Amino acid sequence: MEFLASDQIAIVDLASGEVETEEFSDELCQEKIGGAGINLALYNQHADGDPIVLGAGLFTGSMVPGSCLGVVTAKSPLTGQVAHAPLTQYLGMELKYSGFDYIVIKNAAAAPTMLWVHDGILDVEEAGGLAGLDVWAAVDQVRADKGDDLIQVLGTGPAAASSDLACLMNNYWPSGDRFGLGHALAAKNLKLVAIRGLGLLEIADDEEFVDQCVALQGEVKGGVWAGKKGLLDLAKGMGQDALADWLAPLVHRHRANFNTPFAANSFLFLQGDPSALPEPEEAEMGVLLTDLGAAALFQQMGLELGDAGAILKQCAKLGLDAGLAAKVCLDGGKTDAAAISGALEGLSGPVEGLSGPFSPATPKTAVFGVDQAGDDAWWTRRQAVAHIFGLDPLFVLLAPELSEAKLVELAGIGTELEFSQEGLDAVIAEVCG
Amino acid sequence: MGVKIDPLKCTACMACELACGYHRDDAFALLSSCIVVYRTRDKKDYFGVILKEEEDLVIARPEGLEVKRIGAVEEGGGGGDASAKPMLLREACDLCEDRDDGPLCKQVCPVDAVYLD
Amino acid sequence: MSNPLSAVNAYNRGLARGGAPPPPPALAKARGGRAPRYPRLGVYTGAGSSHSWLWFAESLERLGFYDLRFLDHAEIAAGGLDGLDGLAVSGGDTFAMARALGQPGAKALEGFLAGGGLYLGACAGAYLMLRSSQEPLCWFNFVQATIANLSRDLPQPLMLPEKYKTAYGCDYVFHPVREAVGLSCAPGPLGGEELAAPLYGGPAMIPASEEVEVLARYAAFEKRTKFLAPRDLAAETLLGLAAVLRAPYGRGSLYLFGPHFEHPGFPTANRLLAAAIYADLPERQPERGPEEQAALDGRPAKDWLLSIKRELSNSRIVALGLEDHPARWLIGTKVYEPAKLRVFLEALWDRLRALGKAPALRGPADALEGLPGSLARITVQARALKQGLDAGQDTQPLAEELFPGLVGAASQFMKIYFATALAGLDEDRDGRRLH
Numbered sequence: 010m011e012f013l014a015s016d017q018i019a020i021v022d023l024a025s026g027e028v029e030t031e032e033f034s035d036e037l038c039q040e041k042i043g044g045a046g047i048n049l050a051l052y053n054q055h056a057d058g059d060p061i062v063l064g065a066g067l068f069t070g071s072m073v074p075g076s077c078l079g080v081v082t083a084k085s086p087l088t089g090q091v092a093h094a095p096l097t098q099y100l101g102m103e104l105k106y107s108g109f110d111y112i113v114i115k116n117a118a119a120a121p122t123m124l125w126v127h128d129g130i131l132d133v134e135e136a137g138g139l140a141g142l143d144v145w146a147a148v149d150q151v152r153a154d155k156g157d158d159l160i161q162v163l164g165t166g167p168a169a170a171s172s173d174l175a176c177l178m179n180n181y182w183p184s185g186d187r188f189g190l191g192h193a194l195a196a197k198n199l200k201l202v203a204i205r206g207l208g209l210l211e212i213a214d215d216e217e218f219v220d221q222c223v224a225l226q227g228e229v230k231g232g233v234w235a236g237k238k239g240l241l242d243l244a245k246g247m248g249q250d251a252l253a254d255w256l257a258p259l260v261h262r263h264r265a266n267f268n269t270p271f272a273a274n275s276f277l278f279l280q281g282d283p284s285a286l287p288e289p290e291e292a293e294m295g296v297l298l299t300d301l302g303a304a305a306l307f308q309q310m311g312l313e314l315g316d317a318g319a320i321l322k323q324c325a326k327l328g329l330d331a332g333l334a335a336k337v338c339l340d341g342g343k344t345d346a347a348a349i350s351g352a353l354e355g356l357s358g359p360v361e362g363l364s365g366p367f368s369p370a371t372p373k374t375a376v377f378g379v380d381q382a383g384d385d386a387w388w389t390r391r392q393a394v395a396h397i398f399g400l401d402p403l404f405v406l407l408a409p410e411l412s413e414a415k416l417v418e419l420a421g422i423g424t425e426l427e428f429s430q431e432g433l434d435a436v437i438a439e440v441c442g
Numbered sequence: 443m444g445v446k447i448d449p450l451k452c453t454a455c456m457a458c459e460l461a462c463g464y465h466r467d468d469a470f471a472l473l474s475s476c477i478v479v480y481r482t483r484d485k486k487d488y489f490g491v492i493l494k495e496e497e498d499l500v501i502a503r504p505e506g507l508e509v510k511r512i513g514a515v516e517e518g519g520g521g522g523d524a525s526a527k528p529m530l531l532r533e534a535c536d537l538c539e540d541r542d543d544g545p546l547c548k549q550v551c552p553v554d555a556v557y558l559d
Numbered sequence: 560m561s562n563p564l565s566a567v568n569a570y571n572r573g574l575a576r577g578g579a580p581p582p583p584p585a586l587a588k589a590r591g592g593r594a595p596r597y598p599r600l601g602v603y604t605g606a607g608s609s610h611s612w613l614w615f616a617e618s619l620e621r622l623g624f625y626d627l628r629f630l631d632h633a634e635i636a637a638g639g640l641d642g643l644d645g646l647a648v649s650g651g652d653t654f655a656m657a658r659a660l661g662q663p664g665a666k667a668l669e670g671f672l673a674g675g676g677l678y679l680g681a682c683a684g685a686y687l688m689l690r691s692s693q694e695p696l697c698w699f700n701f702v703q704a705t706i707a708n709l710s711r712d713l714p715q716p717l718m719l720p721e722k723y724k725t726a727y728g729c730d731y732v733f734h735p736v737r738e739a740v741g742l743s744c745a746p747g748p749l750g751g752e753e754l755a756a757p758l759y760g761g762p763a764m765i766p767a768s769e770e771v772e773v774l775a776r777y778a779a780f781e782k783r784t785k786f787l788a789p790r791d792l793a794a795e796t797l798l799g800l801a802a803v804l805r806a807p808y809g810r811g812s813l814y815l816f817g818p819h820f821e822h823p824g825f826p827t828a829n830r831l832l833a834a835a836i837y838a839d840l841p842e843r844q845p846e847r848g849p850e851e852q853a854a855l856d857g858r859p860a861k862d863w864l865l866s867i868k869r870e871l872s873n874s875r876i877v878a879l880g881l882e883d884h885p886a887r888w889l890i891g892t893k894v895y896e897p898a899k900l901r902v903f904l905e906a907l908w909d910r911l912r913a914l915g916k917a918p919a920l921r922g923p924a925d926a927l928e929g930l931p932g933s934l935a936r937i938t939v940q941a942r943a944l945k946q947g948l949d950a951g952q953d954t955q956p957l958a959e960e961l962f963p964g965l966v967g968a969a970s971q972f973m974k975i976y977f978a979t980a981l982a983g984l985d986e987d988r989d990g991r992r993l994h
Contacts, residue, residue, distance in 0.1 A: 013470075071470050072460060072550065099456075099481070106472070128872035130865070145485070153949070156877035156942035158482035181484055205876050209471035219464060226457075226550050238453065238553070261487050262504070265455035270552030272453035276487035286450075286504040293485045473879070482880075492883065499883075511718070528883040530898035531905060 010038050012213040012424045013067060015108045019131045020055065021124065023197050024116035026133045033110045039426045043067030043110075045093040045366075045396035046436040048082035051113050052091060058115025059084070061193060063096075063104060063163070063202065066399015067420055070105035070210060070267070072222035074229050075404040075411065077266035079104045080396050081163070085188035086173040086196075087333075087358055093366050093396045093440065094186035096163065097299070098274070100179050101399060102267040103161040106206030118198040125155070126204045136200040143167055143326040144178045145293075151203045163202040166328020169195035173358045174337065176330035182274075182297045183330065185370040185402070187363065191328050213425035221419055228410040229270055233377035239263030240275040240298050243403075244305075246377040252301065255308045259283050259318060261295070269401040270408075274299050279318045296322040300370040302332030306339055316346035323353055332370065333360050366442050367392035371402040379406060393437040443558055445477070445535055445545055447491045447502035451555035454479050454489045458547035458556050465538050465546050476535045477547050477556075491555075496534040563826045564621045567833045571597065571623025575984045582837075585830070589748050589838035598644035598677075598840050599847075600624055604970040605631030606963075607655030607683065607891065608648075610899055611759070613906045615647045615681075615821045616973055618829040624836075625984060627977040629970040632656070636663035640670075642847035644840055645677035648684030649821060650759060655891040656687055657695040665698035672701060673809030675841035679832070682761035685804075685815035686732075690767060693728055702806040702813055703768035708733055708796050716787045721887075721894045722760060723787050734760045735793035736786055739825075740818060741779030742802050748838035749774045749803065749831045755781050756802075756818035756828040763800035763817060775803035777817070805839070812839040852978060853924035860920050863931065867972075868911055870934035875904040877941040886948055888958035895962055897948075900941060903965050907972050914976060921982045922975030930975065933968040940964065 010016050010033045020029045041047045044066030051062045061083040068076045079101025085092040096104070104112075108129025123136035139147045144166035152160050162180050168191070169175035175191030177184040212218045237246065241260060244253040256275070261283045265272035277283075279295035296318055298304060303324070307317035324331035334356055338349045363369070373388050381387045388406070395402040398416050405411055413433060420428045459475045466474035476494040483489065493500040494512075501508040512528065538545045548556045566583040573580030574597035581587075582595060602615045612629075619627060630639040630646075640646060646668075648656070660668070672678060678701075680688055688702045709730045716723035724731040739755040763777060777797040780786075786793055802817040814835050820828040855863055881897035888895045914920065920927065940961040947954040 070460075072457075072464065074552070102456075127876060128868070130869045130872055132869070153946060154942070155873070156945040157880040159880060160876075207473055207872075207875065207879060209467060209469045209473075211469050215464075215468050223546070223549055226552065230552055262489075263453060264487075264489070265453035265552075268455055268457045268460055270455070270457075272455070272553075278487070288483065288488045288503075288505075289486050291486070294487055297484070297487070528898070530882065530896070531901055532882075 010035055010110065010424070012211050013071060014038070014110050014210065015129065015208055017109050017129060018051070018111040018113070019109045020113045020115070021131065021133060022058065022116050023114060023118040023122060023133070023199060026118075028131050028133060035426055038067070038424065039428070040432070042397050042420065042428065042433065042436050044069070044078065044080045044399050045082060045393065045440040047111055048080055048093065049091065049440055051111055052082050055113050055115050060113050060115040061190070061197070063112040063114070065101055065105035065110060066397060068416075068423070069399030070102045071423065072219055072268065073398070073400065073419060074222070074226050074268065074270055075401040075408065076268045076399055077101050077401050078395060078399045081177060081186065081190055083190050083193050085190065086192045087189040087360055088363050091366065091442065092188040092190070094177055094184060094188055094190050095368055095370070095396070095402050096177075096179060096184055097266040097401060098179050098182070099267050100161045100163060100184070100204070103204045103206050105210070105399070106208040107204050108206060108208050114197065114199065117196065120198060121200050122198055123151070123200050124202040126202060128207055139200045144328045145181050145326050147201060148180050151201065155203065155205070157205060160203050160205045163204065164328070165191040165194050165200060166326060168327040168329040168354070172329060172356060174330050174333045174356055174360070175328050178325070178328050181325060183299050183325065185299060185368050187330060187333060187368045187370055189330070189358070212423050214422050218419065218422045221422065225410060225415065226270070229408045232408050232410065233379055234271040234407045237377070238272045240273065240301055240304070243273060243376065244301055247372055247374050249301075249305065252305055252308050255314055256304060259295070259314055264297070266401050269404050271404055273401070273403050277318045277321070279315065279322065296325055300332070301372065302370060303335045306332070306335035310339060310344040312346050320346060320350055320353070323350060327353060329353060329356065333358070336360060365389065366440060367396065367402070371406070376406060379409070389441055390437060393440050396440060397433070397436055443537070444495060445493060445537065445548065446557050446559045447493060447500070447507075448555045448557070449490045449502040449504050449507070451553045452489070452491055452502070453553055453555075454481050455552065457550045457552060458491070461546040461550045466533065474532055476529070476532050478529070494529050494532055494534050499528050563830045567830060568621060568623035572984060575623070575625060575981065585750055585834050586837045588750070589834040591838070593842065596840060596844060597626060598624065598836060599626040599628065599642060600836070601628045601630050601640060601643045601646040603631075603635070603646065603648040603684070604629050604966060605633070605635070605656070606659030607652040607657075608966065609651035609683070609893060610902045611650040611682065611819060611821070613903065613969070614819060614823055615649050617823040617906070618821045618832065619647070620977075621823065622829060622833045625977050625981040627973070629973045631967075631970065632659035632661075632664055635660060635667050638667070640667055640676065642845050643671070643676065644845065645679060645836060646671065647679040647821070648681070648687065650682035650684065650761070650819065652891040652893045653683040653686040653696065656683060657699060661695065662698050668699070668701070672811035672813065674845065675810035675843070676845075677811060677836065677839050677841065678813040679816070679835065680813065681816040681819050681821055682759060685764070685817060686762055688813055688815055689762065689764065701808050702771060702804065702815060704764045704766045704771050704801070704804055704806070704815070706732060707763035707765050707800050708735070714788060714792065717789070718785065719787055725892055732762075733788070735788035735796045736780065736784050738785045739781040739783040740777055740797070741781055742775045742818065743778035744775040744803070744831070745773060747772070747774060748805070748835050750834065752827065752831065753778070754825075754827045754831070756820055756825050757822050758818045761817035761819065763797050763802065764804055764815065766801060766804060771804055771806045773801040773803070774805050774814070776800060777802045811841070814839070851924065852921050853927050854919050854921050855927060856919035863920065863927070864911070864915050866931040867934060870931065870938050871904060871908050871911065873938040874934065874941045875901065875908055877945050878904050881945060881948070884948060886954065888955055890959055890962055895958060899962070900965065903969050907969060910976050914979060917979045917983055919982070920975060920979050922978040926971040926974045930968060930971045933964065933971060937961065937965055937968055
C-alpha cells in the first residue's frame with residue numbers, strides 16, 4: 010500500500026519473541042478496506058495464536074474529519090466473542106504514523122513484556138520493572154525511559170491480571186474498551202504497547218483529497234454539534250440535563266480526539282479551582298472523562314461528584330473499566346462511595362447485557378436530535394463505518410455528512426484503488442459478525 | 443496580518459498541525475508543521491498551541507498569549523529568550539502563501555480557534 | 560523552474576561512471592578547456608566543526624560529488640589528505656579547529672596545498688586560513704588577508720547576543736548581521752553573478768597581497784537579513800568588502816567564503832561552489848594508494864540497517880521532544896541547543912531509506928563495525944539528557960559527551976553512505992541516484 014499507509018504489517022509471536030513483517034498489500038486493502046475489516050481478516054488468519062490485532066483505519070491520521078480511530082480486535086473475556094475496541098484520543102493516529110498499519114500479537118510471553126513500536130521498528134522488550142506499577146506510573150516510567158512525553162501507551166493496570174473488567178488504557182485514561190481486553194492483554198503477559206511514530210502518509214491525489222476534506226470539514230462544521238463542546242453538552246444533547254448539571258461544578262476544559270471536530274472528552278478537576286487556567290503546580294489534577302457511562306451510573310447512585318471522580322481516578326490507575334465496575338457494583342447493591350472504592354480491587358464480572366462487536370461507550374440514544382439516532386441497526390452500521398475507516402465512533406453519529414458514499418469516494422482518491430458501496434457493504438457485514 | 447490563536451476555544455484536536463504538515467510536505471505528517479499543539483501535560487489538563495513565525499514564537503497558553511522574539515535580548519541584558527532556535531528545522535509560518543484561500547490551519551479548525559488578524 | 564543543480568549533478572554522475580559528458584557551460588568556462596576529472600573531496604568533521612559540515616555533504620551530494628571522505632583533525636594529521644583533490648572546511652569554532660589540528664594538521668595542510676590541493680573554507684573554515692599573529696591560528700597563515708569585522712568597542716547587540724561577537728585577542732570578531740546577504744561576484748570562476756547566500760558569523764576580508772583575488776563582495780542586505788547591530792554599522796562593516804577570496808598556495812589554491820555557499824537552501828551558491836571546484840581542481844589526480852573498504856550484503860546488511868534505524872529512531876524521538884526546550888550548552892565557544900540534535904539525526908534519517916535500497920553497503924570496516932554501537936550510545940545519552948533536563952539537573956557534562964559523539968557517529972554514517980553511493984553509480988547504469 011503506497012498511499013494512506015505505511016505498507017507494513019507486524020506479526021509478533023510473544024512466545025518466541027520473534028517479529029515478522031509483511032507487506033500490506035493493495036489487494037488486502039481493496040478487499041477489506043481497513044481498520045476492523047482488516048483486523049478481523051488478520052485475526053482469522055492467525056486465530057490459532059489467540060491473537061490481539063491492533064490496526065488503524067484507512068483514514069486514521071488523515072484530514073478526513075474525525076480521523077482519530079485505531080481499533081483493537083480480539084476475543085472478549087466478557088462476551089467470548091470477537092470484539093472491536095476503539096482507540097481514540099491520539100493513540101490511533103500515533104499507531105498510523107508508527108510505521109505499521111497493523112500489528113498482530115499472538116501467543117503469550119513467558120515473562121512480563123512490552124512492545125516498543127517506533128518508526129517501523131517493533132521491539133519486544135522485557136517489562137519486569139513495570140509489572141507492579143499502576144497505569145499512570147507505568148506510563149510515566151515508559152515515557153521517562155524512552156525520553157519522550159508524547160509516546161502513546163496502550164496499557165493495562167494491576168486489575169488486568171485477575172479481572173475480566175480490566176479495560177485497555179489509553180495512556181492514563183480509559184480507551185472505550187468495554188470488552189475486558191485489558192485482561193486479554195495481561196493473559197499474554199503483555200503489560201503495554203508503547204507507540205511513537207514520526208512517519209509520513211503519502212496521498213494518491215493529494216490536492217483533490219485535501220480539497221474534499223476541507224470541503225467536508227466546512228460541511229460538518231455547521232452540523233448539529235456546532236457550538237457544543239464536551240460531555241456536559243453531550244449529556245444535555247441526550248436529554249440528560251441532570252447529569253450535565255451534576256458534572257458541571259468540577260469540569261475544567263474539554264478535549265477533542267485527534268482531528269475530531271466535536272470535543273468529547275472533559276476533564277474533572279478533583280483539586281484546585283476548575284475555573285483556573287494557569288498551569289497547576291501539582292502533577293495530577295483529576296481525571297479525564299472519555300464517555301458518560303460510569304458518570305451516569307454514579308449520578309444515579311446518588312454519589313457526590315468528588316467521590317465519583319475519585320473512584321474514576323482509582324479505576325484509571327487500576328486499569329479497570331469504570332463503567333463496567335459501576336454496573337457490577339450497582340447490580341451487587343454497592344452504591345455508596347466507600348463500598349465501591351473498597352470493592353474495586355478484585356472486582357470481576359460477569360456483566361449482563363454486553364453483546365455485539367462494538368463498544369457501548371458510544372451512546373446509542375439520540376444525540377442532539379440526529380435523525381435515525383436510537384435505531385440500533387443504524388448505530389451498529391455507523392460504528393462499523395467508523396471502525397473500518399478509522400473515524401471517531403461518536404462523531405460519525407453526529408455527522409451524517411460523513412456518508413458512506415463520500416467515504417468510498419475519498420478512499421479511491423486517497424489510494425488510487427477502486428472501492429465500491431457493495432464492497433463496503435460486505436466488509437460491514439463481516440465486522441458486524 | 444498573521445495567524446492568531448484563541449487558546450480557550452482550542453480543543454487540542456491537532457487539525458491545524460496536520461493541515462500545516464500537509465502544506466509543508468504534500469503528505470500527512472507532523473514533523474514540519476509550524477503550528478504545534480503542546481499536549482504533554484495530560485494529568486494537569488494543560489494544553490495550548492505554539493506557532494513559529496519569522497520573528498516570534500507565539501505560545502497560546504490557556505491563561506493568555508505569550509509572544510517571544512526569537513533570539514531577542516531580554517531587558518537588562520539577559521540571555522535572550524527561552525530558546526534561541528526554537529523548532530529549528532521547522533520553517534516559520536508563511537500564511538500558506540501558495541493558497542488562494544489563505545492559511546489551511548484556519549480553514550480546518552473546527553472551533554474557530556485559529557483566525558487571522 | 561529547473562533545478563540549477565541538476566545539470567551539474569548529471570555531469571558529475573557521468574564523470575563518476577568513467578564517461579566524458581559535455582560539461583554545463585558555467586563549468587566548462589570555469590574549467591577553461593582542461594581535461595575533466597571526477598574529484599575526490601574531503602569534508603572536515605573534527606573538533607571545532609559545527610553542524611554546517613552536513614551542509615557540505617548535502618550540497619556536494621546534490622551536485623553529484625559522491626567521492627567524499629569525512630575526516631576529523633586526527634585523520635588529517637595522520638595523512639588523511641593523501642589522495643584528495645580538495646578539502647572542505649565549514650563553520651564552527653575556529654580556535655577549537657586550529658587547536659585540534661595543531662601544528663601536525665597545519666603541516667599536513669601545507670603539504671596538501673603545496674602539492675596542488677584545493678581548499679574550500681566557509682565561515683570558520685575561512686577564518687582559519689586568514690593571517691593571524693595568535694597561536695594557534697598563526698600556524699595556518701596560508702592566505703595573506705585579514706579579518707575586517709574586528710572591533711574593540713561595540714554597541715549592545717539587537718538580538719542573539721551569543722552570536723554577536725567572539726573574543727579575538729584584545730578585540731572582538733563581531734557579526735553585525737545573520738541570514739541571507741546579497742553578494743556581487745567578479746567575473747571569473749563565480750561568473751560575475753549576483754546572488755544571496757547566508758552569513759552565520761563568517762568574515763568580511765581584506766586582501767593583503769596582490770596574489771589574493773576578490774571573487775565576491777558583500778553588496779546588499781536582503782529581506783531575510785537579521786540585524787544584530789544597527790544597520791548603519793552593519794553596512795559600514797560589510798558592504799563593499801570581500802566575501803569570497805581566492806588565493807594560491809604552492810601548486811594549490813584556497814577559496815575562502817565568508818557566507819555559507821554550501822548551505823542547501825541556496826542552490827545558486829551551491830552551483831558556484833561546483834564552479835570553484837572545477838576552476839581549481841588539481842591538473843593531475845593525486846596518487847592514491849589502495850583503500851580497504853568492507854562490504855555488507857544480504858542478511859548481515861539488513862540486520863545492520865535495522866540496528867541503525869532502531870537507534871536513529873530512538874534518538875530522534877527524544878530530539879523531537881526537546882526541539883523547543885530552552886536549554887543551551889556552551890561547548891568550546893559555540894552554543895548548542897537541543898534543536899541541534901535533530902539537525903544531525905534528520906540528516907542521517909533522511910538517507911537511511913536510500914541506503915536500504917543499495918545492493919550492498921560499503922565503507923571503512925571500522926565505520927561499519929562501530930556505527931551501531933556509536934548510535935546506541937547516542938540513544939542512551941540523549942535519553943539521559945532528557946531525564947536530566949526534566950529533573951532540573953546540570954546537563955553540561957552530558958552535552959559535552961553527546962554532541963561530539965553525535966558528530967563522530969554522523970561522520971561514520973556519511974563515510975558509509977557516500978562509499979555506498981559511489982559504488983552504486985558503477986552498479987546502477989540507468990542513472991538512478993541513490994539518494
